[in-house]
Amino acid sequence: MKRFTWFNTISLTLGFAFLYIPMLILIIYSFNASKLVTVWAGFSTQWYSRLFNNEAFIDAAWVTLKVGFISSCAATILGTMIAYIMVRGGRFYGRSLFSSMIYAPLVMPEVITGLSLLLLFISIGLDRGVFTIILAHTTFSMCYVSVVVSSRLASFDVSIEEAAIDLGCTAFDAFRSVTLPIIAPAVISGWLLAFTLSLDDLVIASFVSGPASTTLPIKIYSSVRLGLSPEINALSTLMIAVVTFGVLTSSIISKRAIKRQKREEEQAFKNG
Amino acid sequence: MFMTIFEPWNETNSKPFIEFRGVSKRFGALTAIDNVSFSIYEREFFALLGPSGCGKTTLMRMLGGLEKPSKGQIFIDGQDINTIPANKRSVNMMFQSYALFPHLTVADNIAFGLKRSDMPKSEIPDRVNEMLKLVQLDNLDARKPHQISGGQRQRVALARSLAKAPKLLLLDEPLGALDKKLRQETQFELVDIQEKLGTTFVIVTHDQEEAMTVASRIAIMDQGKLIQIDTPDLIYEAPSSVRVADFIGDVNLIEGNAQKMANGKMQIEWAESQPALIADSSAQIPNDGKITFAIRPEKIAMTKHKPDDADNAVEGHIQDIAYLGNVSIFKVRLTSGQLMNAQASNTRRLSRRNFTWEDKVWLSWTETAGIVLTK
Numbered sequence: 120m121k122r123f124t125w126f127n128t129i130s131l132t133l134g135f136a137f138l139y140i141p142m143l144i145l146i147i148y149s150f151n152a153s154k155l156v157t158v159w160a161g162f163s164t165q166w167y168s169r170l171f172n173n174e175a176f177i178d179a180a181w182v183t184l185k186v187g188f189i190s191s192c193a194a195t196i197l198g199t200m201i202a203y204i205m206v207r208g209g210r211f212y213g214r215s216l217f218s219s220m221i222y223a224p225l226v227m228p229e230v231i232t233g234l235s236l237l238l239l240f241i242s243i244g245l246d247r248g249v250f251t252i253i254l255a256h257t258t259f260s261m262c263y264v265s266v267v268v269s270s271r272l273a274s275f276d277v278s279i280e281e282a283a284i285d286l287g288c289t290a291f292d293a294f295r296s297v298t299l300p301i302i303a304p305a306v307i308s309g310w311l312l313a314f315t316l317s318l319d320d321l322v323i324a325s326f327v328s329g330p331a332s333t334t335l336p337i338k339i340y341s342s343v344r345l346g347l348s349p350e351i352n353a354l355s356t357l358m359i360a361v362v363t364f365g366v367l368t369s370s371i372i373s374k375r376a377i378k379r380q381k382r383e384e385e386q387a388f389k390n391g
Numbered sequence: 392m393f394m395t396i397f398e399p400w401n402e403t404n405s406k407p408f409i410e411f412r413g414v415s416k417r418f419g420a421l422t423a424i425d426n427v428s429f430s431i432y433e434r435e436f437f438a439l440l441g442p443s444g445c446g447k448t449t450l451m452r453m454l455g456g457l458e459k460p461s462k463g464q465i466f467i468d469g470q471d472i473n474t475i476p477a478n479k480r481s482v483n484m485m486f487q488s489y490a491l492f493p494h495l496t497v498a499d500n501i502a503f504g505l506k507r508s509d510m511p512k513s514e515i516p517d518r519v520n521e522m523l524k525l526v527q528l529d530n531l532d533a534r535k536p537h538q539i540s541g542g543q544r545q546r547v548a549l550a551r552s553l554a555k556a557p558k559l560l561l562l563d564e565p566l567g568a569l570d571k572k573l574r575q576e577t578q579f580e581l582v583d584i585q586e587k588l589g590t591t592f593v594i595v596t597h598d599q600e601e602a603m604t605v606a607s608r609i610a611i612m613d614q615g616k617l618i619q620i621d622t623p624d625l626i627y628e629a630p631s632s633v634r635v636a637d638f639i640g641d642v643n644l645i646e647g648n649a650q651k652m653a654n655g656k657m658q659i660e661w662a663e664s665q666p667a668l669i670a671d672s673s674a675q676i677p678n679d680g681k682i683t684f685a686i687r688p689e690k691i692a693m694t695k696h697k698p699d700d701a702d703n704a705v706e707g708h709i710q711d712i713a714y715l716g717n718v719s720i721f722k723v724r725l726t727s728g729q730l731m732n733a734q735a736s737n738t739r740r741l742s743r744r745n746f747t748w749e750d751k752v753w754l755s756w757t758e759t760a761g762i763v764l765t766k
């Protein structure tokens with residue numbers, strides 16, 4: 120079969136161009152020496168050094184990283200627990216209702232999630248700040264983690280856990296020493312996914328953030344409203360790099376796990 | 392050679408090792424185990440046999456503590472097992488799917504249970520090596536489960552379940568995935584291990600031959616009930632009901648009306664204008680006289696002419712022949728219309744066989760060859 124027909128090549132090029140040209144332009148202009156966003160005046164990294172001297176941006180970056188790290192850890196723990204109960208908890212009353220409710224936040228408009236969280240925080244009198252953003256991000260990225268982890272859990276043999284208990288483990292010991300190592304790749308990609316989602320989020324964060332807790336996306340959005348600046352391009356480029364790194368690592372981890380398994384099986388087959 | 396006969400179930404003073412007392416297990420509306428009571432003795436090799444879905448795995452999982460009975464009690468060594476959690480019992484299970492830990496090496500798989508026992512850390516490697524030797528896997532200790540063959544995995548699973556030297560080992564269709572030759576080898580290995588370690592084995596199997604080979608006693612299950620528990624030869628030669636006879640091996644079943652004769656034997660009317668069958672049986676004939684006469688194909692002799700001195704002889708023609716290598720099964724259509732299977736060993740080459748399709752033949756058997764079943 121001929122793979123590279125004209126048609127295939129053109130549609131592939133168009134598709135990817137559509138996806139990546141805007142980002143490419145952004146990246147290119149972040150290295151522009153001119154202050155005018157639309158005029159190319161030679162290569163320079165001045166915007167990056169300016170960026171690193173801009174306290175406001177550094178603060179925002181710090182908040183974003185802190186929120187991302189804490190919320191993705193919390194989301195990973197909670198999401199893994201939920202996935203475990205949904206897949207292994209046996210049949211309990213209202214289980215199917217619960218498991219579809221887990222998916223609901225995935226399709227819920229972010230505006231609504233943000234608004235409802237805002238109302239909650241106001242009604243319980245919680246001051247908006249870094250803590251509320253962490254809570255909000257944990258809430259929505261937890262669902263993503265649970266989806267990733269439960270698909271892994273569903274595909275592995277329950278009797279492996281039963282064997283661990285049979286050999287003298289308590290239920291918790293069985294989870295720690297058998298289940299967790301087996302689902303670890305899924306848990307790690309869940310964490311990376313949660314981290315990336317938290318870095319990306321603008322809508323929910325802008326509902327629940329307070330005056331002293333601006334995340335990078337909020338910062339970028341508000342400064343762009345005052346006019347485009349190459350500094351923002353540099354910042355966005357850095358964020359693209361971080362997100363790309365997260366997504367790539369997450370997919371490489373899961374691909375590797377599959378590949379290694381395959382290779383070792385082939386090896387075993389050869390060895391007889 | 393002197394050998395004591397191992398038959399604790401026939402001795403009045405022997406204490407059962409495992410005892411089920413009126414145990415039932417329900418899953419919602421379904422009754423998977425229906426009020427069973429029976430005993431298993433120390434050092435037994437107890438086989439559970441029965442059609443798919445009859446409750447074998449469920450019974451096993453209750454013994455292993457992975458499932459709780461809905462009703463009744465199970466005792467191991469006189470202790471109610473409901474009071475001991477699964478991880479504290481001296482019972483280990485070998486799972487049908489092997490359930491090896493994929494992230495651990497063969498040696499670590501075997502050591503897994505030992506590390507969670509009272510065994511001192513320094514003794515664990517020796518024990519692991521001992522187990523590896525027992526199942527002949529000494530050179531594969533550093534491999535991961537997906538780097539070894541199916542048969543080797545099965546032996547790792549066996550070694551892992553044996554490592555803690557449990558008093559009771561549960562094997563759920565342990566040899567299901569193996570080819571016939573490896574299966575037979577492993578069966579003998581199992582019996583060997585059992586004799587060496589003195590463990591009590593309970594084994595679930597779909598394979599009758601396997602049960603016959605390894606078991607001290609066989610329990611036949613059907614729809615959550617144990618319908619017969621006996622030694623392999625009794626299960627085969629003296630089934631207690633039509634179900635058991637039909638389930639184990641190949642059997643010809645003839646329905647008829649039985650009567651006691653003056654000499655104490657039984658006379659069975661089974662077809663019009665056919666001489667009655669004579670059977671030497673002590674079975675209690677029910678009031679309506681309806682019984683089922685069961686006879687195994689290998690107990691039937693086939694001849695060209697009517698034998699002079701046979702207790703029972705019926706006429707028919709060969710409708711089909713199934714060649715199985717060492718034996719052939721002849722499907723014979725009797726003049727009364729029934730179909731009967733007769734088995735003959737192939738002592739001669741195929742081309743020199745005596746019988747062929749459509750041949751008229753006589754089937755005959757002695758009065759003790761068959762069994763009269765009233766259930």
Ligand SMILES: Nc1ncnc2c1ncn2[C@@H]1O[C@H](COP(=O)(O)OP(=O)(O)OP(=O)(O)O)[C@@H](O)[C@H]1O
Nearest residue numbers: 418421422423441442443444445446447448449450
């Ligand atoms: N966890 C469960 N929930 C509901 N029903 C169950 C459960 N486990 C078993 N059953 C039902 O109980 C019955 C007995 O199942 P079991 O697994 O003991 O059969 P089995 O004799 O081992 O069959 P097989 O030979 O096919 O393995 C079956 O009808 C099965 O569907």
Ligand SMILES: [Mg+2]
Nearest residue numbers: 447448449595
């Ligand atoms: Mg089963």
